[in-house]
Amino acid sequence: MSLIELQDVSKIYRLGSQEIPALTGVSLTFEAGEFAVLAGPSGSGKTTALNLIGCLDHPTSGHVIVNGLDLGTASKKALADFRLQNIGFIFQSYNLIPVLTAAENAEFTLMLQKVPKPERRAKVRKLFVDLGIDGLENRRPADLSGGQQQRVAIARAMAADPHVILADEPTANLDSHTAEELLELMRRLNREQATTFIFSSHDDRVIAQARRVIHLQDGCLADDLTISK
Amino acid sequence: MLFTLAFRNLWRNRRRTLLTLSAMVASAALLILALGVFSGMFRDMLASATEQYYGHLVLAKTEYHERRDMFAHLDEEVASRYITAEDTEIIGISPRLRSFGLISLAETSQPVELLGVIPEREKQVTSLQTKLIAGNYPSEAVNNGALIGQGLARKLKVSTGDEMVFVTQAADGSIGNDLLIITGIFATGDSRHDNNLVLAPLGWAQKIMVLPGRIHEVAMTLADPMLAALTADRLNPRLPDDVEILDWGDLLPEMREVIAAYDVSRMIIVSILYMATGLGILNTFFMSVMERTREFGILMAQGMRPWTIRGLVLLETCLLGGIALAIGLTCGAVMTLYMQQVGIDLAGYITPVTYAGGTILPRLHAVFEAGNFYVPAGMLLLVSLIAGFLPANRAARLDPVQAVREV
Amino acid sequence: MKTIRIAGILSTLILSAIILLAVRPSFALDVEALVRQVEQQYMGASSRAQTTMLVKTSHWERSLEMEAWSLDRDYFLVRIIEPAKERDVATLKRFREVWNYLPKVDRVIKVPPSMMGGSWMGSHITNDDLVKANHIEKDYNLRLIEETDTYFLVECLPKADAAVVWGKIVYRINKTPQVPEQIDYYDEEMVRVREIHFDDVQQIGDRIVPMRLTVLPLEKPDEQTILHYRELVFDLPLDENYFSLRNLKKR
DSSP states (O other): OOSEEEEEEEEEEEETTEEEEEEEEEEEEEOTTOEEEEEOSTTSSHHHHHHHHTTSSOOSEEEEEETTEEOTTOOHHHHHHHHHHHEEEEOSSOOSOTTSOHHHHHHHHHHHTTOOHHHHHHHHHHHHHHTTOTTOTTOOGGGSOHHHHHHHHHHHHHHTOOSEEEEESTTTTSOHHHHHHHHHHHHHHHHHHOOOEEEEEOOHHHHHHOSEEEEEETTEEEEEEEOOO | OHHHHHHHHHTTTHHHHHHHHHHHHHHHHHHHHHHHHHHHHHHHHHHHHIIIIIOSEEEEEHHHHHHOOTTOOEETTHHHHHOOTTOTTEEEEEEEEEEEEEEEETTEEEEEEEEEEOHHHHHHHOOGGGSEEEEOOOOTTSTTEEEEEHHHHHHHTOOTTOEEEEEEEOTTSSEEEEEEEEEEEEOOSOHHHHHHEEEEEHHHHHHHTTOTTEESEEEEEESSGGGHHHHHHHHGGGSOTTEEEEEHHHHOHHHHHHHHHHHHHHHHHHHHHHHHHHHHHHHHHHHHHHHTHHHHHHHHHTTOOHHHHHHHHHHHHHHHHHHHHHHHHHHHHHHHHHHHHTOEEOTTTOOOEEETTEEEOSEEOOOOOTHHHHHHHHHHHHHHHHHHHHHHHHHHTOOHHHHHHOO | OHHHHHHHHHHHHHHHHHHHHHHTTOSSOOHHHHHHHHHHHHTTOEEEEEEEEEEEOSSOEEEEEEEEEEETTTEEEEEEEESGGGTTOEEEEETTEEEEEETTTTEEEEOOGGGTTSBSTTSSOBHHHHHHGGGHHHHEEEEEEEEOSSEEEEEEEEOTTOOOSOSEEEEEEESSSOOEEEEEEEOTTSOEEEEEEEEEEEEETTEEEEEEEEEEETTSTTOEEEEEEEEEEEOOOOOGGGGSHHHHHOO
């Protein structure tokens, strides 16, 4: 059984009486331990696909099956609980809650999972070391650089041990050097800890790092390449 | 951590939060002060009605309560038969003989109500001794010393030391008349007492009315006037059928209504004032929620339940309410304390107003009453919750997909 | 108050006597004329009376011996002789004012307007009775409502602007001798609240007068005031100086 399975998924947004198809008949599967990128120009449906995979949104038609569960008609609460246990999200920018320190941000999902405080402290400390941001625990997001913020976001996403981490253009707002470092970090985590990463990007340098590149064009699957290195 | 998050969120827009907070503090504090002053006013009114005339409980023949029939008299030792030392809530007992008659000085005569009292006993029930503007309270030493009101003194153009004649119909049909010497003049602010009431020694009154050893009523004071009705209910079964104890609520039904109405108007005042405060809270939190749309989206994406989001916002409003309450209660208590200890004298601007059987004195003076604190406090928290609910609901119902797009 | 009552009674008596004397020759009786005549005949009259007043209430009963003087209808003085405790208590009426003298405290007290409705000397006669009894024809419209072989019935209804205490007064006057028999007083709701009965008709000099009158407050059936004239003398040489405050105090 695949970790994630999209079966003939379509998503149509309605803007007043107008229907805007964002995804049309996409079928995809992802296995555990993948490091995949959804590529394509903006408006091609990358973010929509990530949102559907991440159970933030319901498809208009078709099925999204994550970890064996189809949450097609589940309630917002059920979706939230599912995300909490299974999905980690990293957004393009401003991922962090500005009033919480870096460590508190990273602990947040653990707190929601009701993990006891000492345990989540320990876990986050270790993650911060792993991610090279140890020593920044008590800084507020405003006092962190863009790359540091994204690392904290990764820490938060990883803290809850999700089945998959979804990252929507995680490097878009970073300079190329920092972006490369971040990508390198994600690759290392994927390699060493078998964390599954699916991210979207339109940056060729990012795409070049991926082992699987799924091209989307106008909401349709254009290409699905697995690159062996 | 939710609590930490809520607390820190409060101070993200420090100025806005402080403004809202100060509005809440001001409304709570001023409300507490205003209610304290209102209570002080009612306490004055009740005191004027009870401590200047009736006392808190009055024992008399039922017939006397109804018609003031001068022949419905009692033995002057009646109280000692029914009230014992164990009735500790009764702190003053004064037997009285009442006579309606005419006070006269040459050409001027005034109809008056004369109370024959034992001065030392009467002082335990009424507080006219604290309202003296001239002379002294009658004492046992002068057998025909009288205390009269300021209005009566003015009408008769008399002062302390003057003699005047009291004329009344005695119980044997004769014309009871004798001289009184004015030992003191009181001013309560209640024109009915100031213009009509005369206190004279009980023995003198009994003699002039030809009612030796008899009284009309026993006025009593309680440690807590609010327990008067309960005490009356407890004592009445001990009494013979034709004797009855009435409490001040029976004697002054308007006063009882005023006090009951006060409880309602307190709620109304609190509601109106807090409505405005509530709108301020509502506005603040709506803005705060709108500004944090993306954050809520991210929190939702992390797996935060809608109800937890709602709880977070409500926690913020309640925290603000709690802080406002702590400061507001403190300020309110301090101001009330000041008004209780010092107060503001308005005697130069307004005259006493008599209403519902009591007199509202020309002063602002507060008293502490539990209800004046917990009603505003409880209501402030309630208002915070209600005002927080709409923004909280809005936050909880955000679509995370839309929300994370907001920057 | 009793004194006042007495004055009223005296007036009535005198009126009656005068009526008896004066009216005899007239045939068709005009009430207005009769009253006017009664009034005029009363004017100038003076009197002295020795009376006993018996007051009975549900709580006590007492008897007062009194001496009274009157002049016109505006002056009236009465002094208690017995009981000893109240000896020399006196009431003076001059026009519409009433004073009481209290020998115990040696003070003269003017009855204030608010007390005019009060009882006089503990009786069922009010201070107002003393003052207003003799102004009937000024404050009321008189009308003969019934005439039989033996009596006249005269109804008095208050004039529109009159400040009066009664809603209606009805006089029943005997024809021969022409003396009042009964007066009924009605309150503003036209409920009869008081009756005065006259009896013991005697000849005093050249007048015929009922020597006893009984006041019955109808609201208190067991109470009454009886005023009995033991001695009555008319046309004494009194003038208004006699009815002075100084004389009120004189023992």
